[in-house]
Amino acid sequence: MCLTAVLKKKTKFFTISVELTCPDGETLALIGPSGSGKTTIIRMLAGLVTPDEGRIVYRDRVFFDSSRGVNLPPQKRKLGYVFQDYSLFPHLTLYGNAAFAAQDRREVDALLGFFGLTALRDRKPQEVSGGERQRCAVCQALARNPQLLLLDEPFSALDVVTRRLLRNELKKITETRTFPVVYVTHDITEALFIGNTVLPIVGGAIDRAWMERITAPAAGTDARTKAARTTKLALAY
């Protein structure tokens, strides 16, 4: 069982044209420079942007099919979506946010506990740190028991240490889930760490040569480092 998508969308600067697949229980990392179309791709998967052409299918459910005129709204795709920056509801506490679309309150408590937010559950988003807000955003997305998790550069606004901590926590929790995860980032280390598969997107298209270029070892790199890099890239693909 997997998520498959064939997407075409004309933007102001280029045409996005990609095909992607993500099996259940795996994480697909979309990596690319800023403005390469990654966010538009994940927004198309969520139903927040409509592709010009294509098809998005998860298990037997057709989310989008331009040839048949099918386009499920985001509400019917049963997603977990974590936005690039803080999109928590400012009028609710962290608990209220995490439980916003939850079906099981015990699951909310467990998630808040896992992410170390139990003591902050009654605080408003504007009263906690950026890292805590994004942890809560991940709780909110997972608490609704989604059939697909989409994360759009969720930790890009955070400092390096917090970002590393959060991605470790995220990896730990997604490894226990059976749904596909699509993770957008512009950080190559993050993509290689989180993704079972890494898909480089440049100018709206898959560009593996770009990935090779940016991860190429500098002149004079020793053989051991080169071998480690080759192994990691092979694993990533």
Added chain:
Amino acid sequence: MELLPLYLSAKLATVATLILIGIAAPLAYLLTNFTWPGKSFVEALVNLPIALPPTVIGFYLLFLLGPKGFVGTVWENLFGGTLLFTFTGIVIASIFYSLPFAIQPIKASFEKVDPRLKESAYVLGLSPTATFFRVIIPNSVHGIAAAAILVFLHTMGAFGVVLMVGGSIAGETRVASIAIYEAVESMQYEKAWALSLAFIPIGYGFLLLVNRLTRK
């Protein structure tokens, strides 16, 4: 001081404001968050009272609410009786008259809500209606309260429209603004002063409250 006209003005403003917020909030949501055919025509129509003199609006409403007018006929068929020269009539007239003054500030407060919150609600499974009640309204409370106060004050001061539709029936349609006009006409300046002075603290106090609400 004769308190009945002031009481009637406050009653009219309170009823009209409550109804107007109920009408204006969903309409402002439709105008700010969705695109639909004829949207700009509807928006211009609800804003039309801003561009018309109150007596002109009152004149049209006199016919619309009258026994041969559309609203007047429907009212008579449903409830019997007439709308002209009644309190209900001046409430309906005030709603038409003050609608743009409710729509504009509510629209502005909805536009201030981060659009990402709406997307966030959608991906969490909320319908546009549920998003309105669970996300948009709670994040626009100050703006809606400010709009309610402005509409209340605007209706408190209504004159031309109320006079045209309601005339001046004591205890029914003779609101404070009409009582002041009549007092001046009959050279009862003391009465006019007393009623006019009452408007200053009411208006000033409410405007201070609006400043406080819109600053948040």
